[in-house]
Amino acid sequence: MTPPHSSTADSHxxxxxxxxxxxxxxxALSRTAPPPQTDRTHLDTLHAHLAELHGLLNQLADRTRPALPGAGRHLAExxxxLWQAATDIHAAFHLLPAPAADAAECRPDRLPEGPPFLTICQRHLAAGHLVRRKTTPTDIRAPHTTACVR
Structure with a gap:
């Protein structure tokens, strides 16, 4: 993987x-033998990362589109x-088995954010509101067709 291009060493x-x-x-994952099974905590963290990247790309697309519409369209794409990837991570999360916890230890009613399995759903729903404001269902289902313009 090559490092991103930047004009200064301190940018971003x-x-x-x-x-x-x-x-x-x-x-670290590729060095472990045998490969560890993915768990819900791992997917929850990955989903959080994708949701934040989705928000960042949304801001970049909105700021770029007025001056450079072509570049803004690519960022919107x-x-x-990224939303599609987050949706698939969310679906995979719910297909993994829930961890077996001791009934005396597990008290989701005492957690301020609710049961642990709901945090990914809440994050996904919040990101979904942004998606519904910015894209159409046709855009989400459309195949990826953009290519390098150079």
Missing amino acids: PYLRAATAGVRHHTR ARTR
């Missing part, structure tokens, strides 16, 4: 740190594809 340090974290995690 938080994005570079997040990218480095994802790379580190990917390498990327935002839609």
Whole structure:
């Protein structure tokens, strides 16, 4: 994987740190033998990352589109594809078995955000509101057709 192009070494340090974290995690997973089974916590964290990236792409598309409509459309397309990825992660989360917890330990009624399995659903619903304001169902179902223009 090549590093992103940037004009200065200090541009977007938080994005570079997040990218480095994802790379580190990917390498750590590939070094374990046998590969660990994906669990709900892992998918919940990955979904949170995708939801934040979706929000960032939304802002970038909105800011870019007035001055550079073509680039803005590509960013909007990327935002839609990221939503599709988050939707699939959300679906996979619900297909994984729930962790078996001791009934005395597990008290979801005492958690301020509700039961742990609902946090991914709440995040997904919140991102879904943005998707419904910015895209149509046809856009979401359309195949990815953009290509490099150079």
